Amino acid sequence: MTQQQLWATAHAAWSAALGEENVYDRDIWLPAHNEGALTDAMDAEIERLQERRWTAEDALLAIPAVNAQQLATKVLMAFDNGREGGGFVPQLLTDSRRFADSSLTHGDLSPDNVASSLSDAGHRGWMREHVAALEEGVADQSEEPPAFRRAATMAEIVLSTPAVTDDDVISRMVMLTMEVAAGGCASTDHARSILREAIAHFGIGSTADFEGVRS
Template sequence: MAFQLKPWPNPEISDIVYELPPMPYGTSFNLLKLIDAYGESVRDGTDDSEDAPFAAISTFKALSLSDVIAKAIIRLHYEHRGLDGDQLVLVAGPEQRGGLLDAEALLANLYERLPQDWDAALRAYRAALLAEQDYDRRIWTPGYERGKAGGPGNSKAVEAAMEQLQDVRCNAEHLLLDIPAPSLQEFTIKYLICFDNDRDMNGFHEDLCAEAKRLLQIDTDPDDSEIAIILRNLNGRAE
């Protein structure tokens, strides 16, 4: 389904009100922190308090298409600022409707270019891994070893390039982890990404548990006791 702005159900705010779209899969962690700061400044309500966080977002160097989209969404809010309770919304008068529709068309075009399925996201992740591995093998590790031996180590430019490749890989990784796995085989890839080789990506733990239950067709009830949940997870397999 193509990207569309969703009307916000409170016409008392303005003639035209839309929900602020969520940030896309794979948005850089550091950019998300800036976006959170922007949201808090808007909720603070102090005049122009969002100007500084917005400036930081504007100057943030996008590392992926997801970052470009996230920055565009925040710029759209900055130009059509609205707040309903704690929810950031887009507000406009009739004369501004055309501009919002143009922005909607642009965002729809950008969203179409994001990986839309597991296979596309996996290819993007593999490409990012190979690029980081190649640079590490050819450039970064030899420079690091020279530095350890007392010679000239890696320059700031080399360190910055390596860091950028790592950021691109992390973004592709998060995009892959956010896309629902088609089957248990793909789910195991997610699990190994998060926890193999001493990795400990606990931030994905709850999502992985929920996805495992989805793939196993296990119904959940938040009111269940711990023992009831464990029994439910067995789903008749031990009978």
């Protein structure tokens, strides 16, 4: 799956979740609220729809923007309609640096390497976003650093997106190893997928190494 396809899939999921929430809010929850007829079931349903939309938002916002339209979408999601998406500012700044020389404010991008920074999109770029979010989370002294949630999202993107190049396979193998080393429970499906790719790309390993690897 390409970066553009990944974005399109996540955007479609977010758009669908937002649309369903808005329809329920407009047609059922708000009228009942105005009439003093809200039920626990209605409150539970609107909360479920909000949680679904928030999850879809997090997934979309965590995907590195590779063009101005994607960046604008993320900025509006974070701040439009009175929202205060301060937790996403680091990610948005990173996205912005893909399109502009930030040497005056950041010091490590120049006109000569802005174009090359676009190549960070993909498994290796998502790995870097994951590590950067982890480092930000460790430095954050708050009780639940939002950066850790972004890091988890980036890890899932790497592990769930099929490899195209040898480098992609290596990135996925490294991510899986990092997850296990950190005490996480690796998905069997992810492990099988990565092993199949290692066999296909490098001729290493064997389907016998993992029961049901071809399933």
